[in-house]
Every structure is written in C-alpha cells, then in structure tokens.
Amino acid sequence: MTTEIFDVAVIGAGPGGYVAAIRCAQLGLNAVCIDEWKNGKGKPSLGGTCLNVGCIPSKALLESSENFHHIQHNASAHGISAEKVSVDVPVMIARKDKIVTTFTMGIASLFKKNKVKSMHGRGTLLKREGEESAWRIKVTHDEQSEIIQAKHVIVATGSTPRPLPFVAIDNDRVLDNAGALALTEVPKRLGVIGAGVIGLEMGSVWRRLGAEVTILEAMPDFLMAADEQIAKEAKSVFTKETGLQINTGIKINSIKLSGQTVIVDYNNSNNEPQILEVDKLIVAVGRVPNTQGLGIEDNELLVDERGFIMVDQFCRTNLKNVYAVGDVVRGPMLAHKASEEGVAVAERIENIEKGYSSEGEAIDFNVIPWVIYTSPEIAWVGKNEQELKAAGIAYKVGQFPFIANGRARAMGETSGFIKVLADEKSDRVLGVHMIGPHVSELISEAVMAMKFSASSQDIACIVHAHPSLSEVFHEAALGVDKRALHI
C-alpha cells in the first residue's frame, strides 16, 4: 500500500470521471484517476464509453455515411456528377479508429499536463474500518494489485449495454454498440432492436451505406421521450426519405441464429406473428449502470431497484466523502450531463477541503440538451407539449419550418422545423424542440436562453445573421407572439 493519501480518487475515466479528475487538479487537489478500459488491441484507453465506443466513433461514422449519401443522392441537384461512387468500409472504420485514438491519447496528455495520476486497472472500494481517515482502493490489473488511499472518492463507472434475454451478444452476428461501430462490410439486411438514440444512429449509419434496415421497438409509439409533433415528423422523414423500416409496439418471442442468418420471431402491434431475417442484428435496448467489481456490497453503498447508485442533488452517496456521477446515477445518460456532474463534485470537494460553507448549485436537468444525430437531426431542451399539458401549464407556441429559410434551401436540407414553447403569462421559454439540419448546434442558443430564464421576446430581440439556420429559431420565437416575418 502506498503511504501517499490522495485528496481525490476518481474511479472511471469516461466524460464524468476524467473531467472530474482534471477539474480537481485545476483546483489544486491531488487527484488520481483509475480506469480499466482496454481497446481492441488490448491497450489501456481513456475516455470510457463516450470516446471508445459511443459519442465520438458514432459521430465519425455518421459523418462518413452522410457524405456517401450526399454524393449519391444530392450531388446531381448541384450539377455535380460522380460516377461509380463506392465505399471502402475498412477505410471508413480506420478513420473512425484514428479519431478515437487521437482523443483517448489526448486525455492521457491532459492528465499529464494537469498532474492527474492515471492508473490502469479495476478500482475496488475496500471496506472502511471504523476510524480510518481515508478510503482504501484496490487497483487490480493483470492479476496484480496495489492499494491506494484517498480522502474523497468519485465513482464514475458508467454503464454497459442492457442484454436481451433471447440471445447473447457475439459481436459477429448479434451486435452491441461496439460491434455496430466496427463492422467491416455493409450488411445487406440489418435488424435493430430498440428505436432509441443509439438504435436510430446506428441504423442510420448502415442505412446510408446501403443496408436494408428494420427497427423493432417495443414501446407503442416512436421516440416517446421527444415532443409528440417532433416524433411524428421524425418517423415520417425516417420512413419516407431515409428508408428506415420502423415497427413500434412489437413483442419479441425468440431470436435464433441459423447459418449466417439471424431470425427474429415477433408479434407486431396488431399481435400478428412476424418473422424478420437479417444478416446482422444490433441490440440497442438501453444501458444499465455499471457497478461490477466496485465493492458496493462490502461498503453497503446504496443502489436503487434498477441498480443505479443512489445520490442526492449534489451527487453525494450514502457513504461519507463518496460521490457518484454520470451514467451510474439517475438522470439522462448523456456525456455532457456526466461531465457537468463531475465538475460540480470537484468544486464541492474543493469547498469542503478549504472549509467553505457553500453547498454549491445542484444541476438543473431541465436545461440539459438532448440530441439525436440522425438526418435530419433532432434536439430539444426543457419541457415538451405533452409534459406541459400534463402539468396543467398554460403555454404559447411559436413554430417555423426550415423550408422557409434561405440557408436551409441553399443547403438543400429543408426538412423539419423549430418550435418554441413559452409560458402563457410570463412569456418565459419553457421548452425548445428542433428537427432539421445542424440542430445539434442550434440547440445551444436555446439552452442559453433557458439557463438565463429568457422570454421568447428576449430571443426575438436578438439579431441573427442572415442567411443562417439560426434564423429559424429567431422566427420561431417571433412566432410565439404571431409575428414571424417569413411565413
């Protein structure tokens, strides 16, 4: 056991953990970050799910496949002809892998620069005996272990794909997100179980590259977390323009492997038996919190009935000086939410260490943006119409379509709209919902507006560059008081 006592030990180096460790170091705390992730070559790779098999690689493939799709389907409208357009999937995957490596190595450099000690291995919280002044953490790597000590612990161990009881993931024919991001050729027939964010993004990648994609979703409606009008528009564009087959309200009976084929036996929403035969099947039915090997039982660290570590609004667990952030706790499973919690906890620990009494600010989930990087993209922040109706809140609506926007027309990307929901009396913005080109970028303005309690009138007062996609947001805000100009 090392005699050094760290101020903070962070377990997990995903966007929750590595950001927490860097912020701790910036604040002058002596921090160590322990992570067990290994890449396909068996080498330690920082960044967790997000960098290795999540946000970054999926966006790399979405970009590549979008380019292929544009050249094939949209270039001719610009007078550009491209003959014999083909895709070299291994090159596309290698590009994605290079981006991932650059970023994961970048975190190692950030750790060095900020003097965060990085340890590879599994971190296990050892049982704390009565009067011990610090937590002891066993770091195990290749059957060797070392024990370190820290005054504060931040658990940021993330999540893993939820398994399906019907079939095991082999990442050959039945794939999780890691397998779906590493295919070396375009499957002719691809099945996706789950029409959530991951299922839609993965389905979009391989559809754009030419696969016939069928998505099976157990929920009765499509994208139930989104505003109903946005979900309806998305389903219409995805089925009519993108060519995704989306079946909701299904019930799976069995999944069998036969030769090179995966056979899904299910009942459709009318309870009629159906068979789907595909070459590859992506299972994207959600993710579960990862507390394996963390030592939660020994310490009686409380988890809820779904396995999430229980925390209060400041990410405090039931154990003294032990915090948990990111996918392993309640709230949206989003990288930026994990990072935000990591920063907040680091600042809270600094307050404690310096003897400040400030409680700090709890994170407001209502102003956390959601994005789905399909084509068109979907993004939202705040409450949707069905939530406002259910809460009995009176609201006004302003809406503007991309088809009436000059920049969208010039780009040839005219699907979708932006909708602003504002309080009937105070005009305060309660929610903003977007479907259309680059709304992953446009949503930030809405987040800022909501964070600073803006009214639709405040947004209407801001001059937006012309011609730009941001004018759609401006016009939607003007529309709240029925004064949109270009419609």
Ligand SMILES: Cc1cc2nc3c(=O)[nH]c(=O)nc-3n(C[C@H](O)[C@H](O)[C@H](O)COP(=O)(O)OP(=O)(O)OC[C@H]3O[C@@H](n4cnc5c(N)ncnc54)[C@H](O)[C@@H]3O)c2cc1C
């Ligand atoms: C395909 C896909 C696409 C996604 N796209 C987006 C997106 O576009 N935008 C977005 O916001 N979110 C996206 N997400 C979600 C995002 O990846 C997660 O919300 C985010 O990674 C959570 O961060 P985290 O730090 O909590 O955990 P993770 O990123 O899961 O990191 C946890 C780390 O802890 C390590 N670990 C676990 N247990 C231990 C232990 N006992 N000891 C040591 N190390 C341990 C793990 O190996 C891992 O490295 C996507 C996810 C997937 C799967």
